[in-house]
Amino acid sequence: MDLATLLQILDSTVRLGTPLLLACLAGLFSERAGIFDIGLEGKMLSAAFLSGAVAWITGDVWLGLLAGVFASLLMSAIHGVASITFRGNQLISGVAINFLASGLTVLLGQKWFGLGGRTPAIEGAARFEPITLPFAETLRDVPLLGPVYYELISGHTVLVYVAFALVPLSWWMLYRTRFGLRLRAVGENPAAVDTAGVSVIGIRFAAVAICGVLCGLAGVYLATSLAAGFGKEMTAGRGYIALAALIFAKWRPWYALGATMLFGLLEAVANRFQNIDIGLFVIPVQFMQALPYILTVVILAGFVGKAIPPRAGGEPYVKER
Amino acid sequence: MERMPRWADALLVPLISLIIASAISGLVILAIGEDPVAAMKLMVTGALGSSYGWGYTLYYATNFMFTGLAVAVAFHAGLFNIGGEGQATLGGLGVALVCLYLPWPHWSLALGAAVIAAAGFGALWAAVPAWLQARRGSHIVITTIMFNFIAASLLNYLLVNVLRPQGSMDPASARFPDATTLPGLHEVLGLVGIPFSKSTPANISLLIALACCVLVWALIWRTRLGFALRAFGKSEKAARYAGISPVRITLYAMVISGGLAGMMAVNTVMGEANRLLMNSVEGAGFIGIAVALMGRSHPAGVCLAAILFGFLYQGGAELALWTKIPRELITVIQALVILFTGALDNMVRRPVEMMFMAARRGAK
Numbered sequence: 001m002d003l004a005t006l007l008q009i010l011d012s013t014v015r016l017g018t019p020l021l022l023a024c025l026a027g028l029f030s031e032r033a034g035i036f037d038i039g040l041e042g043k044m045l046s047a048a049f050l051s052g053a054v055a056w057i058t059g060d061v062w063l064g065l066l067a068g069v070f071a072s073l074l075m076s077a078i079h080g081v082a083s084i085t086f087r088g089n090q091l092i093s094g095v096a097i098n099f100l101a102s103g104l105t106v107l108l109g110q111k112w113f114g115l116g117g118r119t120p121a122i123e124g125a126a127r128f129e130p131i132t133l134p135f136a137e138t139l140r141d142v143p144l145l146g147p148v149y150y151e152l153i154s155g156h157t158v159l160v161y162v163a164f165a166l167v168p169l170s171w172w173m174l175y176r177t178r179f180g181l182r183l184r185a186v187g188e189n190p191a192a193v194d195t196a197g198v199s200v201i202g203i204r205f206a207a208v209a210i211c212g213v214l215c216g217l218a219g220v221y222l223a224t225s226l227a228a229g230f231g232k233e234m235t236a237g238r239g240y241i242a243l244a245a246l247i248f249a250k251w252r253p254w255y256a257l258g259a260t261m262l263f264g265l266l267e268a269v270a271n272r273f274q275n276i277d278i279g280l281f282v283i284p285v286q287f288m289q290a291l292p293y294i295l296t297v298v299i300l301a302g303f304v305g306k307a308i309p310p311r312a313g314g315e316p317y318v319k320e321r
Numbered sequence: 322m323e324r325m326p327r328w329a330d331a332l333l334v335p336l337i338s339l340i341i342a343s344a345i346s347g348l349v350i351l352a353i354g355e356d357p358v359a360a361m362k363l364m365v366t367g368a369l370g371s372s373y374g375w376g377y378t379l380y381y382a383t384n385f386m387f388t389g390l391a392v393a394v395a396f397h398a399g400l401f402n403i404g405g406e407g408q409a410t411l412g413g414l415g416v417a418l419v420c421l422y423l424p425w426p427h428w429s430l431a432l433g434a435a436v437i438a439a440a441g442f443g444a445l446w447a448a449v450p451a452w453l454q455a456r457r458g459s460h461i462v463i464t465t466i467m468f469n470f471i472a473a474s475l476l477n478y479l480l481v482n483v484l485r486p487q488g489s490m491d492p493a494s495a496r497f498p499d500a501t502t503l504p505g506l507h508e509v510l511g512l513v514g515i516p517f518s519k520s521t522p523a524n525i526s527l528l529i530a531l532a533c534c535v536l537v538w539a540l541i542w543r544t545r546l547g548f549a550l551r552a553f554g555k556s557e558k559a560a561r562y563a564g565i566s567p568v569r570i571t572l573y574a575m576v577i578s579g580g581l582a583g584m585m586a587v588n589t590v591m592g593e594a595n596r597l598l599m600n601s602v603e604g605a606g607f608i609g610i611a612v613a614l615m616g617r618s619h620p621a622g623v624c625l626a627a628i629l630f631g632f633l634y635q636g637g638a639e640l641a642l643w644t645k646i647p648r649e650l651i652t653v654i655q656a657l658v659i660l661f662t663g664a665l666d667n668m669v670r671r672p673v674e675m676m677f678m679a680a681r682r683g684a685k
Contacts, residue, residue, distance in 0.1 A: 038462070038466070078660070081665075082660065082664035082665050083664065086664075086665055086666075086667040086668045087667055088663065088664035088665055088666060088667060088668075089401075089663060089664055090664075091401055091403075091462050092401075092610070092614070092659060092663035092664045093660065093663070093664030093665075095403065095607070095610060095659055095663075096656050096657075096659040096660035096663065096664055097656075097660075098656075099607070099652050099653075099655050099656035099659065100653060100656035100657070100660070102649070102652050102656075103649040103650065103651070103652030103653035103654075103655070103656055104349075104649075104653055106647055106649040106652075107349065107353055107646075107647055107649050107650060107653060108353065110353075110645070110647045110649075111352075111353040111354065111645075117647070117649075237470060240466055240467075240470065243463065243466075244463075244467065247463065284478050284482065286474040286475070286477045286478035286481075287474070287478070289474050290470060290471045290474035290475070293467040293468075293470040293471050293474075294467075294471060296463070296467050297453070297459070297464055297467050297468070297471075300453065300457075300459035300460065300463060300464060300467075301453045301457040301459050302457050302458065302459070303457075309460070
């Protein structure tokens with residue numbers, strides 16, 4: 001394999017890994033606060049739809065971004081009310097959100113555009129354009145570093161850079177701020193936080209809202225950067241892969257970067273090479289597609305390092321009387 | 322203390338949830354510029370107005386009975402089996418292998434073998450996540466979701482590379498031999514003199530599904546294992562203290578659950594398509610969640626809820642055919658049912674409980 005091919009694969013790794021990274025960080029905030037979220041998929045899907053729709057109607061991608069984040073936040077609000085206020089089952093609520101998004105996006109899409117759930121293709125100012133970083137053109141001919149800088153690091157849309165910047169930011173927020181400490185504590189031992197006079201409900205709602213914003217960005221990225229517009233079921237299981245990556249990452253921001261990029265790489269390789277011939281036998285493309293899920297099962301089973309979820313995860317907090 | 326009578330818990334609360342869900346669905350139909358009343362009428366006549374409509378309604382209901390029972394059994398043991406989709410996919414593989422590679426003199430023998438194979442494959446696919454949860458502590462919800470995707474990839478591989486007949490472009494298996502064709506519901510009903518449409522896929526699997534409802538009821542409330550399941554679901558600690566092995570109960574519950582989900586494939590693969598297709602499950606595994614929640618995990622409730630969802634499915638198909646409302650309306654209704662009967666249960670339940678407590682105080 002030559003450098004050009006390698007760079008192309010890594011480039012698509014970054015492009016395919018970005019929505020996973022955003023969704024994974026979203027899940028991280030929510031689950032660290034003790035709210036399981038299998039509705040990541042639905043939140044992404046609703047954000048992708050509304051951002052694509054609004055971007056096409058207004059021709060302004062930034063309005064699309066706002067609309068997408070709004071849609072995802074709305075879904076988060078449902079999840080929050082169901083699982084925090086009414087102490088419902090968080091998993092069931094997540095399932096409901098996924099179905100709600102899957103149905104509503106097609107219903108509204110068909111009503112507005114009549115294209116079987118798609119939005120019309122968006123272009124120009126309605127999409128996020130790739131950004132050429134400074135000196136990328138001039139440095140292009142420098143051996144090795146030039147192409148790496150030009151192909152791999154430069155030339156992505158703004159959301160990619162935002163996603164990568166969010167990794168250290170999330171780490172800082174979770175481990176170096178008072179809010180982060182409380183958020184993590186709420187996921188481990190809500191009673192202790194409550195005793196300290198901090199509102200468990202408030203922190204959990206904040207975490208669910210952050211999750212909504214990040215999922216929204218992931219969905220917006222899908223519709224306005226990776227593709228030109230919304231397509232029916234365009235998240236295609238990415239929410240679940242992000243969930244898998246979250247377990248892989250053991251609920252930590254930097255690990256999340258590694259896990260999502262690994263899954264991005266797997267997707268990129270499976271897209272580029274349909275069946276991989278490794279001499280002895282041929283790895284079928286279906287195996288490559290299933291690999292993230294298989295890896296997650298293996299990790300979850302504790303065969304390769306233990307993944308311990310936040311202790312109070314999945315349990316509604318009931319104040320003692 | 323009983324806060325409200327049992328009938329209120331079993332009927333009133335789900336009914337109120339259902340009314341809220343349909344009211345919101347009505348608003349959604351209004352929002353997309355259609356008339357909810359006309360839509361409802363069309364759904365009712367389309368799904369229940371003819372024996373053709375009933376045929377499809379019952380065909381879908383059969384699927385949902387199997388998957389609904391599957392989710393319900395797991396619920397009783399406190400487990401959330403979200404993997405019905407994958408288990409039914411594997412069940413389909415079992416049916417296809419039995420029908421394709423063994424010679425069958427008569428459909429009844431083939432049916433028996435197919436039921437066993439479907440249940441066995443489904444059970445096996447559920448046993449792995451169950452074992453992983455019981456022994457290795459991995460969360461069953463996540464593992465079963467992952468197993469759904471792995472099942473889809475596995476089937477994709479097998480259909481494209483192994484089961485696809487030579488010269489065919491379709492990722493599907495060969496057609497099953499005629500001897501494995503199941504009798505349709507019209508033949509069954511014809512025996513007792515009821516005329517029924519011949520052109521629907523409803524078939525004898527419906528009777529198997531109904532039998533399963535009875536068997537599951539007997540299992541849960543009339544056997545030792547059923548008691549252990551419920552005890553485990555109510556309190557793992559107490560069950561452990563009573564000498565019930567958590568590993569064994571988790572395995573049993575999931576194996577039964579997976580077996581029931583797998584049996585759904587008899588209806589779709591053997592009863593309808595007569596060959597194994599890429600997506601023969603069509604989301605029935607997930608609808609099972611709504612069905613089990615709606616039916617309060619009781620087989621009788623599951624049976625009724627399955628027919629309700631069968632009606633929604635067939636009615637939705639009619640809507641898509643005659644109006645501009647896409648089929649996905651059912652997905653929205655399904656989501657609302659799951660939301661209100663599952664996640665927002667307390668929102669509906671608390672006012673009802675309060676009402677009953679106030680009434681009781683008034684009576685004293």
